[in-house]
Amino acid sequence: MRELNDAALYERVQAKDKEALELLYDRYEKLLYSFSYRIVKDKGLSEEVIQEVFIKLWKGRAKYTEEKGKFSSWILTMTRHTAIDILRKQSREPDFELDERDALHSDEASVEDQVEWKERGIVLRAAVSKLKEEQKRIIEMFYFKGMTHKKISQEIDLPLGTVKGRIRLALKHLKSNLAEKGGVSDEK
């Protein structure tokens, strides 16, 4: 239902319906901002990411179709790409590791959607905490810093051909840790 609504709102945005854009904005502001912040580690830059994402939406520069899967996944991906892009332009390396620090903040989520997010976060962090340090690091470099294949290979001193396998392995471990928690995963 919710995803249907998102897609319907997106259609209205394409027809230049300002109210629809505002509704989508309200719905995703906090998640996208927090996700951007997780990547760029700077309030001003995170705002810049949000600005770009919604401009792309409004101007139709980024096209969503239902074949692309869930709207939420699509807009999260677009946000991640935008954030990575801005990060690269700033060429500032946020000094951050994927670790328990994520769990230290108190969660101020208030909207009901954020309850789900919070629960998901708890399960996820538990799953992350079981990963080996190297696996945390590789996920951080690949997913949250958006480093290139080549850069990752240099950072962890592995041949180019091995990097992809390591990333997949780390992600699969994470997914199976999640499955053990009876959490989000559909994988055994």
Next chain:
Amino acid sequence: MKNNCDQLLDYFNGTLSDEEKKLFEAHLESCSDCREELQELEDLTSDLPYLSTPEEPPSGMKERVLQNIFESESEGESESETVAHHDDSKITEMNRFRTKRSPKWIAPALAAALFLSLAGNAYTYISNEGATTETEEVSSLLKAVQLAPSEGTTSKGAAALVSDNGKTNLVVQADDLEGVQDDQVYQVWLLEGEKPYRAGSFVPGENGKGAVSYEINYEGDHDWTAVAITLEPNAESKTPKGKVVMSSGL
């Protein structure tokens, strides 16, 4: 040529150039391995965004973001139309600049240092009385923006890029400026990406108003991305030393 399958990770991260991206997408059509791996990556990472700790967006962000979007929209779709309206060349009110602003609003790629000192404030609107008459003979207005004050300041201003006989001038006007001491000046900067270029300086009068018209005479083509005003210790600064008083993307 590089094996396309090796570009999967960079494609997933969106770090390929436009051309590489197109080529890779063509490759995807014919490579079922890559399609499967891409799908797998998407599935495996679909939960990761929720690992982000909820952060409170800065106050006023929604208003700024939506205003920037709708503003850029209402100013027309065709960029060329906004340039060189001879009928409108006699611009006496800075307010009118707003409606002539370039529609191509892009999130300002300010230098990181400048950006950090930027305000989380909404745009300010300059009053009519702040208008200058310097622009009356302008033959075409290329771009005009309101300057947003940085946090902790109440100054406001406007900047316009105007073209006259093949020369481009940057006209800046500001109100409610704090007075200067010793050799201090307000220095205007044009930013191209992260690189600042000097673009005139001025000292405000007792009424806190100041203005400067600067002929941009830097060699080569420049794509100005932002304009900012800083308070500098003297008129000699080659790069910004003082804090940003107000700024705007271009």
